[in-house]
Structures are given as structure tokens and as C-alpha cells.
Amino acid sequence: MKKKLLLIVTNIDRYASGRLKTGLWLSELTHIYHSAKERGWELTIASPKGGQVPIDPESLKPLVLDKISKHYYEDPAFMNELNGSASLEVVKGETFDCVYLAGGHATMYDFPDDALLQSIISDQYGRGKMVAAICHGVGGLLNVKDTDGAYLIKGKRMTGFDWFEETLARRKSEVPFNLEAAIKERGAYLKKACIPMTSNVVVDGHLITGQNPFSSKEMAKVVVRALEKL
Template identity: 40%
Template sequence: MKKILVVITNVTKYPTTTRATGLWFSEVVHFVEPFYKKGYEIDYVSPNGGMITNDPHSLEAQNMSELDWKYYTDAKFMNKLAQTKSPKEINAKDYEVIYYAGGHGVLWDFPDNEELQTISKEIYENGGVVSGVCHGVVGLLNIKLSNGEYLIKDKKVTGFSNEEEQQAGLSPFVPFLPEDAMKEREAHYIKGANWTAFTVSDARVVTGQNPASGLEVAKKVLEII
């Protein structure tokens, strides 16, 4: 049984305003839970390795389920989550799935990380799955396959929508919008209802629209592998 690789942002603050960001906690928890139940080993990696933080807004009571609290109060899990591996420590052959978790910070450190792009390409070309949720899907934008084509070109995908960004009130503070960026890569962007779980799977690329979609992404990935 190969391992699962979860990618988390190192960005802890919006460069454009005095607001904290980081991992949107539930987007990891709801994804990893089904894999832990099936006995998979999961590693956590970030663009720079080392410390990551959780977006404090993701830890507010209205955003935390019982499952989230179970993981948040698990010291072993939290310690592993907080001390991520660096891309240099990762051998792509050890993994059959890579999953890009969200949080607004990813908009600054996911798209241009060539080491993570290479890892993703190798996992995909070895028959594995490349996946992401919410803002995390921007980690897929610049992955190129060996044939020189972008991974998501001509594939059905989803991710945090322009409408959801506007409703969150954060459009003025982000460098770009995931929906627009995926369309620019000639992907076929599909949108579900705002703030409701929605996922798309196409040729071993699995994407979820918003924070509610992590579990559904995991289910679709498990169907594939």
C-alpha cells in the first residue's frame, strides 16, 4: 500500500492586509479521515517544509465539526501536521495520491513551486491521483506532464468559485481567483451550489469546490485507487 501526500501552505498572513491565513483545518481532516480508517500512511508536505499554521477563522466554532475537534485535540496528529516535510524529502514513487489542501495562503506559495509540480507529475504519470480542494486546486495550475501539456488542460475541474470569493469578502485581497485561473489553463471549470459539497473527477484528477468538499474528494479518490 503506497502512501498519501497532503500539501499545506506555509503562508501565515495575507501579504496584502493584516489578516491571518494558513491551512483551512477541516479541508485536511475530512480528507484524511477515510484514508486513516483504511490503514493508509499519510505524510504532510509544504513548499518550504517545517512549520505551518491553521487559519484562525477555520477554527471558529461554526466551522468546526465533532470530527474536526477530535483531530484538533489529538496531540500526535497536530504535531505531525505542524511539522511538515520539505519537497526535497519526498520520493514521488512512495505515493499514489497527492492532495492540495486549501486556505487563502496557497494563492501565494502553491502555483509556482516547481518541486511540488514535479512530484505531482511523477505521481500522476506513475498511475496515481492528483487532487485538491477549494483554493488548494491552484497547486494544479502549473503542473506540466512529460508531453509538455498542462495537467488540467481539457479536463473537468472545480475549485473555489468567483461568487464564493466575493461572498467571503476577500476578492480585493487575493492575487487572482482560482476559477479564472483554471479557465485560463483551458480546463473545463464546473461549479456547484455555493458553499455546498461539490466534486469533479476526470482522468485521475479529482477536485472539490469549497471547504465542504474534502470528504467527497476523498471518496472519489478512493474509488479510483
């Protein structure tokens, strides 16, 4: 059956210090986008405000810009779609088979405290539908609560960009909070890759999370495989 996915991305283009640019980590969107497109599934790219979606320049460097991401970055149709993202206000109330939160450090600013984003995720998960998030995008899950008022991720096995990886990325002094600590504070069980900056995807029921950009390809495979079983 044809599936319907909501891919949520950031609108933020700089760290709060103003010293460095940030934005969407491109591969964390392109791999799931590509896998779903190949199957003819319906995709909606949305962001908190709608409109333009900045791309983290770090994700465009030759060492990390993989073939699929490069293809989409050079595709005018895709870039127009990305920079014409729907606002969350427009897509609220729609039914999706999967709500997917793409990452990038920028999401640490506009995902965690967005009430509408929280409402969309809470409703999606409460209806037994899939919620997926990768890297810093998992920050969008931090303040989501279930129908009982408890944190959605409490007691869940999950992953996300950890604090040591933040050290390796040289962004500890720039990020607004420690994502690893925040996940643990909400009672989730953080599962890390044995080797930092390597692929790691964790599945807990209909919650799927990926640790870092290097998890993008595996994340797409796991999400698609799970959706095909529905």
C-alpha cells in the same frame, strides 16, 4: 492493499497585505486524513518548506469546525505531526498512490509557482497515479505541465473555489489572483456546484477536485473509494 498518500499543505500564515491571517483550511486536511487513517494507510504530511503549518482561523470558527476537525485540532499527536511537516525536498522521488493538495487561501501564495511541487504532481500524474486537490489547493495544479509541455489541466473537467464564492468569503480584495479565471485560462472546464458554498467533487480520470471546504467530507469519500478500487 495498503495505500500511500502524500498530503500537501501550506506554510503561509498571512495575506500579502498583512491585514489578515490565513493558512490551511483544517477540514480540507482532516477528512481525508481521518478516512485514510481508519484504513491503516500510510500518510505523509508535507509542505513546500517543511515544518510549521499555520491554520486559517476562519476554519476554526464554531459554524464550520466540524466534529472530525475539532477532534484532530485538539489532538496533540496530530498537531505535532502537522507542525513537523516534511519538506517537499525530502519527499521528492518517493512513490505515492495519491498526491492530495489541501486548500486554504494561503496556498495561493506558495503552491502555484513552486517548481518542486509542479514536478511531483507532473510525475505522479504521468505515471497514471491519482492527483487530488480541493478548494484553493487546486491552484497548485495551474502551472503543472505534462510531458508534452501542455498545461496538465487543459481539457480536464475540474472544480475549485470560484469567484462568486470569493465574494461571499469577502476575500476578493485580498487574494493575489482570480482562481476561477486562471483555471479557465489554462483550458480546463470548470464545473461549479448549482448552489455556491455547497459540496461539489469532480472526477476526470485520475484527477479529482473539490470545490470548497464544504466538499471536504465528500472529497475524502470519493478519493478513498477510487483508491480502494486500485
